[in-house]
Amino acid sequence: MSFRDLPIRRKLAVVILAVSALMLLITCSTFIVYELLTFRQGMLTNIETLGRVTADNSTGALAFENAEDAAEVLGALRAERHVVAAALYDRAGHLFAKYPADLPAAALPPAAEADGYRFEQDRLVAVLPVQQGGNARLGTLHIVSDLVALYARLRLYLEITATVIAISFLLAFVLSRFLQRQIAQPILSLADAARAVSENGNYTVRVQNPGRDEVSRLAEAFNHMLAQIQQQHRELSNNAARVREQLDRLSLLQRITRAIGERQDLSSMFQVLIRSLEDGLAIDFGCACLSDATRQRLAVTGIGARGVSMAAKMELTGDAMFAVDRNGLSQCLQGKLVYEPDIAGAAFPFLQRLERVGLRSVVFAPLAVESQVFGVLIAGRCVPQGFSSADCEFLRQLSEHAALAAHQAQLHGALQKAYDDLRQTQQAVLQQERLRVLGQMASGIAHDINNAISPVMLYTESLLEREAGLSASARRYLEIIQRAVDDVAQTVLRMREFYRPRDAEMALAPVQLNRIVPQVVDLTRARWHDIPQKRGAVIKLKTELQPGLPGFMGVESEIREALTNLIFNALDAMPDGGELTIRSGLHDGTPQRVYLEVADSGVGMDEDTRRRCLEPFFTTKGERGTGLGLAMVYGMVQRHSAEIEVHSAPGKGTRIRLLFLVASQVASTAGAGADAPRPRQHLRILIIDDDPLVINSLRETLEADGHAVTAADGGQQGIDAFLDARGRNQPFSVVITDLGMPYVDGRKVAQAIKAAAPDTPVIMLTGWGQRLVADKEVPPEVDKVLNKPPRLQALREALLECCAERVSR
Amino acid sequence: MQVLPLLCAALLSAGLGRPCAAAAPEYQLKAIFLFRFAEFVEWPPQAFADAQAPLTICVLGEDPFDGYLDDAVRGEKVNDRPLEVRRYRELGQLGACHILFISSSERERMKRDLDALKGRSVLTVSDSDGFDRDGGMIGLELADNKVRLEINPDAARAADLKLSSKLLVSARIVGTP
Incomplete structure (x- = not known):
């Protein structure tokens, strides 16, 4: 474990101990060194003094070469037990006397050494001159002292040092324990608090610290910071909750808007709107009402699933209408969102109705498009003060969206209708164009044929008229030719009638539909009664003629022919029998029109067939059909400035209605069918x-x-x-x-x-x-x-x- | 080679310089002792003419030192005073003198001479027998081939001389009879 990882209390102990140990070591070392130096100096001084005294005392002995005296003087060194050896050398450097007397001469240098002091390994050697006063040197004193004292002193010092260090360590340790508690404890409590904050997110913890030192200030700052964090955290949480709520609202709004956008009709739109509100906004009652034109009454259009029972108690179900009283609803109808935080004891009947079923707070949100309020969205809760301002804002936005969506749906419907109309018009124009082209073609063919048969006609007529001398057979041939040419001309004429506007030659006369219908029914009896009966099929023919119909100008024969054609077509559509209904009546709307309708319960037509059925030569009857029946009907219709409506669907039968403008609207041109005599004059x-x-x-x-x-x-x-x-x-x-x-x-x-x-x-x-x-x-x-x-x-x-x-x- | 003649000359001169090989160490030693007495004896100030006045070692009678004494004092100083050796035949010739060696040739007149010196601060030294009995101060006697001192402190004190205790330690103390 490195020093960095040690707990602070250990670090403190280590620091204190290390510092004190270092201090002690330095102090003691200095002290010991000083003491040793001092002691050495003392030893030197001592040995010097001893030496000088001895030297001084031995001057006589040396001067007068008295070895016994010298030995005696040296013997006095016994008093100093550390002196282990001593010797006197004479002036020439020869050994003169030694101490102790039994010391072997080899233990001493053979000749006098240079003056001075020196410490050897375990002894101190002093070499001093021997002289009387300041006079010439008499010899040399050599003293050897052991260092036992020095070592003893050193050992003593070391022992003292060790003891002091040990005691100091002990004291330092105790002190550090005490200080540790003073320093580490606040830090630990800080750390505990920090951990509590970081691990549990508990910002309410505070560090208890009554002191005034740095750690206390840190703790104080920490507490302050915690307080701020707590505050910020609270705000943050509030903000987050608010944002989450807003997001929820937004997503709800989006969901509702999308759900509404997918609906096309108002009632299902409101239904999904209110259901979503009940689920997403947890309202207890929701309903959407549409205002009538006067804005005095509201019609309930949508009620949520949760609010159905309440609505039933309030008699607000279905399309119930209720009056707008002078309460919030009237304000709401002016475009304001109205919030009734508590409707208990409200004075207005509608609010009382709401209160009776347990609602306490209600929001009325206007449904408006371009500041035109067309409805009200009502949301209620069973508790007073049930809607926050955010709820109200949400409902306001939602009502705007819903109103917009409703408006869009209306626009969409109108657009769809316009589109359908346009498509139908386009189809009609296409149809007309096709017929026009066909008509033109037919017209061209008719022209050529007419040109070709003109001489035939003229000559044949002329021959029959003028040539009296013709043989019987010639006359018969000519008559055959004339009939044949007549047939050709009639065929060409009929062909042209596919598309022939009414021309001046058309003899218009007042027509009564109710007169024509029985005639045609009688004329066609064989087809609708006798022939099917032979096959075993039964055609039930009904006529529903509105009495007192106004007449109109037209060609009765053409209308008769057209009706005949329609009846034949209807019979063809019912090979196994069915019901055939011929109606006449006054058509709604202006200008005033009468209609003639033929309806069958036959196989009907698909869309494509219905669209093309009026075209010449278009037939569904294979070889049996000419494809000219309905085309001729159409020609007649056009010539009469009438309209034709074809309603049919496969399996649902076909209903064809001809609409004729009543008399006054048709420009009548009187036919001038006068007898034509030959012109008298020659021109x-x-x-x-x-x-x-x-x-x-x-x-x-x-x-x-x-x-x-x-x-x-x-x-x-x-x-x-x-x-x-x-x-x-x-x-x-x-x-x-x-x-x-x-x-x-x-x-x-x-x-x-x-x-x-x-x-x-x-x-x-x-x-x-x-x-x-x-x-x-x-x-x-x-x-x-x-x-x-x-x-x-x-x-x-x-x-x-x-x-x-x-x-x- | 010129070293050989030089070495021969040195040997010769040394041999010539020491007439008696046997006697030489004794008087050589005594010469040194005589000179060293100057270190261990304190004269009264009036004994010297001034601070730089030389300390005089005088030999009375026949000089037995054969030049050793001159050798011993040559170049030496005692208590910052130069040493001077004088030789006298008779006591009457004696001038300023601090240490007087009375040769054994003066054996006969020893007593008279010593008496004559009374009152003068002169350290009297002799190797004659019975010198201390005659009132001499330091006697030198040969024993076991070693020179031993016999000192009469009273005589010295009478001459107003102070003898160092160290001198006394290595000497045999005798008293005036």
């Missing part, structure tokens, strides 16, 4: 068309009617011919032009002619006639539009009309 007619077949057939047909016909096979030629004729003062009375021509089309021709002769009527002949009418593209210069293939009758009527107009004008 000069200019025909402009790029199709020679059409030109020829028209010219020949019109010439047969007695008109003078000039043909031009292009726009520019037509204009030139017209101007030329006008220049020759033989103007045309009417111009019939095709619309679609290369370079100069019908519109330009019409413009040029009207520019030259505004009175000259222009009849436009086109396969796109309906489109022109629908799109309001009829050029102002054009007086009449006729469709291809032109019926001879229609042509005559048009000529009559235009020229009559001119005449009447």
Whole structure:
């Protein structure tokens, strides 16, 4: 164990003992050395004195060479027992006398030595001159003394020293024990206190130390430090607890906020909010209320699991409403957080209600978005003063978050709805576009076919009308041709109806849905009653017609056809029987609309089918279906400016509703289906068309009617011919032009002619006639539009009309 | 080699310088004793003319020392005084003298001479027999080939001389009859 590791009391003992031993050693050594030196000096002095006396006494003997006397003088040295030998040498240095007398001469130097003193190993040798007074030397005295005395003295000193050291050690040890206690004890108590502090964290210990020395001051400082540490520790603990509480709150807040954020509807949001509060904040009662528009009443929207029984006693369950009295709630509805630390004996009815179920302290936190309070969060505890300011702050923050989340949810809902609307609109636009393209295509095809069959139609009609001398078979063939061409024209017409806006030719008449429905039901009886019955299936058909429905303008036959189509589709969807319901009624909302609805309990449609079902040629019936039924219904709907709603889901049946604007909203155009006599006068007619077949057939047909016909096979030629004729003062009375021509089309021709002769009527002949009418593209210069293939009758009527107009004008 | 003649000369001179080999140690010793008496005897101050006055050793009668005495005192000083050796044939010639060796040649006139010296602070020394009986102060006698002292303290005291006790210790004390 090194000195550093020794306990302090041992160190102290060692220090004291070592110091005292060292001091004693130094002191004693000094003392001994001093004493020895002194003693030696004494011995020297002694032997010198002895020597001098002896020398002095032996002068006579030496001077007068009396050896006996000399021996006698030396013999006097017996008195000094330490003198072990002595000798006198004469002037020449020869041994003259010795002591003791029996001492062998070899024990003495044979000749006199130099004067002086010297310590040899165990003896002191003194050599002195022998002379009388200051006179010449008579001889030499040699004295040898042993050092027994010196050694004896030395031993004595050592013994004394040893005794002194031993006693000193003893005393020092006792003293150190005493001092140890004085020094080490306070230090040990300090150490004990420090250990108690560091090991147990006990800052209340204090070092007992009444003294005023350094250790006591240290202890005092230690105590002071402990007091400070205790204080700081207390503060730290408080702070830590506060921070922990804050963290808990924050995490609770975050948890609640997240949980709320995951919910979309208010009631589940409030539910999770209050449940979390009950769990996390340990409230006894929690509920969320929504304010009504007047802010006079609150509706309970969410109640926590713990507070359900209380709420039941208070009659606050479910969607219970309660009035906002002039208590904290009204303040809360102004956006303030209200804390009622003790509601015992409260004056307001609502607080009394809360008190009755045992609540004592209540917090009302406003739920507000952009300073608009829309609800109140109520938290209660059964003890008075139950909420700290931190609790209140937490509830305030929480209510803000919750309100924000609720607002977000509302926004989210609105956004979702807007998105859905947008998606539907997009789908509808897409649908419309698709149909428009299809319609255009169909229109183009119709144009070409009409162009192609126009001469056939005209010639056949002309032949049958004029050639009286036809054979019976020729006439029969011609009639077959005419019927066939008629069929072709009808087919083309039907094809165009997939997408045909209502045109001027449509004969609108007041329509009563409740009149149409029984007609159609009767007409289709075979399909919905007889045929299924043969298969063993039963179709139960119901009609639910709202009496007194207003009429609307429309084409009854088309609506009838559409209804027939819808009924057939419904029957197809119910191969094993089912229920078919036909309803009519007044649709909610403005503008006022009536509806016709066909609902079945059939297989229904999936989303994709539902979206595409209105497209032409889209069918789910395989070979049996044409894919034109609903497309034609849709065409009718569009022509009537109506709407169609298709509701369906697989297995849930299909419900199709047609919505018609009631009469006043539909612009009525009266049909002018007058009888058309042939024009009486013979006209000069200019025909402009790029199709020679059409030109020829028209010219020949019109010439047969007695008109003078000039043909031009292009726009520019037509204009030139017209101007030329006008220049020759033989103007045309009417111009019939095709619309679609290369370079100069019908519109330009019409413009040029009207520019030259505004009175000259222009009849436009086109396969796109309906489109022109629908799109309001009829050029102002054009007086009449006729469709291809032109019926001879229609042509005559048009000529009559235009020229009559001119005449009447 | 020139060392040999030099060594021979030294030996010769030494041999010549000591006429009697047997007698030499005795008088050589006595010469030294005579000189050493100066150290052990204290004269009255009036015995010296001044502080630097030499201490005189006189030989009365035939000089038996054969130069040893001169050798003994040469270069020596006793109590800071130089030593001087004088020789007298008769007592009447005697001048300032501190130690007087009366040769045995003066045996006959010993008593008279000693009496004549009474009142003078002169240490009288002789190796003549019966010297102490005649009132001499220190007698030198040969025994066992050793020179022994016989001292008459009374005579010395009478001459106002103080003899050191150490001198007395190594001598045989005799009294005036």
